[in-house]
Amino acid sequence: MPSAARALTRHRCSPRTRASLPARAALPAALCLCAAWGAVVGAAPGAFAASAQWSIAPAGGGRPSFYAEGPPGTVLQDTVSVTNPGRAPVVVRLSGTGLRTVFAEKAEGGIRVPARTRAEVPFTVTVPAGAAPGDRSGAVVARDTRGRTASVPVRLRVGGPALAALTVEHLAVHADRITYELVNRGTTVLVPRLAVRADGVLGRLLDRAPRTLPVHLRPGARVRLAEPWPDRPALDAVDVRLTVTAPGGAHGTATTSARFVPWPTVAGTSGALLVGTVAVLAVRRRRSRTAAGGPVPERPRGAVVAETPHPRGELTEGAVK
Known part of the structure; x- marks a missing residue:
């Protein structure tokens, strides 16, 4: 018998050794399982x-x-x-x-x-x-x-019908600005656009193209705004017109008239003559418009166009720069 075979036969395990080897090999795995189960059993009830x-x-x-x-x-x-x-x-x-x-x-x-x-x-x-x-x-x-x-x-x-409608109200001309109010008369939120015109005795004084206002007007809401006019004339008779539109077909206009006279530099007869001259020029301009077939606005305190009945809205204030 070769030496290698004799060595293997000489060192063959006894029955007792063969029985103990599987148990020793399985011991680490069993210890791991027991440790894991102990961790699960010992866990606090709140862990679940x-x-x-x-x-x-x-x-x-x-x-x-x-x-x-x-x-x-x-x-x-x-x-x-x-x-x-x-x-x-x-x-x-x-x-x-x-x-x-x-x-x-x-x-x-x-x-x-x-x-x-x-x-x-x-x-x-x-x-x-x-x-x-x-x-x-x-x-x-x-x-x-x-x-x-x-x-x-x-x-x-x-739900409900979508209606876009607004009005321009309380238009007024002051020393350095034009004030007005917008009222949402519809059922949708409006983002209005404003255009401003002003005509004097001798021609156009102000012509501002439509621009979007920084306003989101909810249904029934009312907002008071101001349009700056720092370079208005010192002596003139002026007609001011505001036109406001919004998506959905909303449209509103308002007009008013103003007379600018430099009272601190005018006195006595000269002042009366100056005022009379302005009045005559304004009347002539209106007559020329009538002869040409154009409209003659007669709104000494402002007028509102396309106003529709609507419940009173809430009042907020802001300013357009």
Whole structure:
């Protein structure tokens, strides 16, 4: 027998040794399993609750957000689900943002959801009475006692006809500016554009091309604005005309007249003669317009064109630079 074979035969393991080898080889794996199981058994009960956090969603499933549609003044209903898959109860407060939201069950301290339970809470969303047609957004927000929050979007479409209408009111000329008010007489939000003209006895004094005003005018709203005019004439009879337009066909105009006389440098008869001269020139200019077939504006205190009945709007103030 070769020497290698004899060595292998001489060192062959005994039955006792063969039986003990598998157990020794499996010992490290068994120790690892026992350590892992000990970690699981010794874990705090709150570990499962932390790994399975509560959540909110529209009731019924299959919806990523709430959606509602209705005319102004409508009260819409839906239900939110609060799911608690953990082993401990949670207390959640519900609230709404962006829209008027009222929950049917909102006790002091919030809503208690037991472990492994889903709570369904009805709520209502009210469409504002004066809301313009179009889309609005908000959210249902939930917050627990530890400060964790979750939310679901709310999409709201306000129905009704879209009407773009506005008026220009209370037009007046001052020492260095022209003041006026815009009123939204329609049902849509308006971004108006303004054009200004002023004609004196001897010709055009002011001609400003249409430009967009830094205003978003809500339905029923009223805003007071000012148009600067620092280089107005010292002596003239002027007719001022404002034209305002907005997308959707909204259009409004207003005109007024003003007389500029340098009273500090005029006195006595000379002043009366000067005023008379301005008046005569203004009358001649008006007569020439009449002979040419043009319109003769007779609006000593301003006039409003295309004004329509509408409820009183709210008043805000601003200035156009």
